[in-house]
Amino acid sequence: MAWTFALRPRGASRWLHAALLPVWLTLWTAAEAAGLVLVYLLLRLLLALLGISPMPPSTISVSSLLFAGLFGLAWTVLWTWGGISTLRDLAWTLWGADRLRVDPASLELVKHAPPLSQKRLFPRDSILRVRLRDHARSLVLETTRGTELLTTLGTPAQREGLRARIPATLGLDESSALERELSGLPEGWDIDLDADSRTLLVGSRRWRRGQTRFLAAATAVLTLGFVASLRSPFGPGAAVLALLALLSGFGACWLRWGRSEWLVEDRLLVFRRRFGRRLLAEEVLPDAQLVVEAGDELYRLIASKDGRRRTIASGPGDGRSFVHLGRWLAHRSSLPLTLPPGLAAERRERG
Incomplete structure (x- = not known):
């Protein structure tokens, strides 16, 4: 028979994170602004190289400006993504909820971090064991593709109860778990x-395809930047762009054919x-x-x-x-x- 159980944040430590939030937001905003300035300079430089707008006045070589702009672009993308992820995790820690729905055929996990929700489904055949991990007693699944964190919310007693209740509903036992484990490989x-x-x-192969596409795109961007930098005398910035393009291209070739x-x-x-x-x-x-x-x-x-x-x-x-x-x-x-x-x-x- 199917059943549902919701776990919510417990403990006072989560409010310490909330108290530090203003300091973190100030530092994050400052770094985000610095990255956006570099991206703006990169766009102005690219428009100038294309003849759409005049070249911005600067005593720095074009290659160095391109390198700084590309660095700023990469920094801003990663920093923005990291900031969004941190804010989402904070919302989940303070006001979130983890809802488990278990029936004999599957386990469904819904993580709610206002205003977003994420759903994951684990078929019974992919689940090996349910256990509590480390001193925090986090509830995790051992699956045929690796270890998956279910929840750290709720009380230790609630997670201990779920550790015993979930296998009983799914009909898991050690002999069948070992058989399924030996029939499949972990993720990666x-x-x-x-x-x-x-x-x-x-x-x-799926991971390698994704890494190959990323490195191929990075190689194309770095190569275009290097070619554009040749409009000015060859300098350290151009040398760095050329080296990064070569390393990125070599990595893409190895992932594709090696x-x-x-x-x-x-x-x-x-x-x-x-x-x-x-x-x-x-x-x-x-x-x-x-x-x-x-x-x-x-x-x-x-x-x-x-x-x-x-x-x-x-x-x-x-x-x-x-x-x-x-x-x-x-x-x-x-x-x-x-x-x-x-x-x-x-x-x-x-x-």
Whole structure:
């Protein structure tokens, strides 16, 4: 049977954020104004280069003005987006609500931060476990695509009750969770096949397409800026624009035609780096040991063999996406997997 539960902000700490809001808004407005001034100068310069308006008087070279304007444009876009996100999070912390609707087939989460709402749907087949995370006791889902934060609102007792009630409604159990976990990869990874129909583990093609488009657009803008700067004597600004255009273009080409991949076979992992059809590097690791390492801020999944260590994945987080990837690789390759003490103990408790 379906049911709905709403959680609202609790505790006095959220009002401390509200008290600091005027100071933050002052600093944000000042930085936003500085970025808009640079964008205005960039527009004036582009109009002058196109012959639409006279060149603004300045003792600074055109290339330096272009570089400053492009920097201001990037700064303003990022700063504006960050400011909007911060204001939205503040509204959610003070006056928001998280509404959960659960039935045997799915879990629906609606986050309401006045005046906006965001809805997410998690099908039952994608949900592995429901748990409480870290000292704040945040309610999270472990899914086949990674760990998803459900809510930090409400009281600890309310979130503890939901942790027990949600799996009961969805009909989750550890054996089915492990089966679903081993059948899918965490977010950020895809499966491919080589010419002999062998399994290849590769980075997410969707993510790479998005990164390629972004770098291609940045390369085009930087190249246009560099070409426009050649109307004045070559200076440091033009050199910086040329270097950034080259680096951005190289990154776009690598994302489009290059990649790193892992060949996964029984008792064997092979790391390859290729560009197009050309193989640039290869490292064979038979009977390797898979290890999830926990650092101060980063987790790493490593394939180790006779003193050789090759990083498969690394990044921040709570480590569970690396455990998920390690389990998937261990299941496909029949290689042993070693987990950090904390995650290993949690796995034993669940098992």
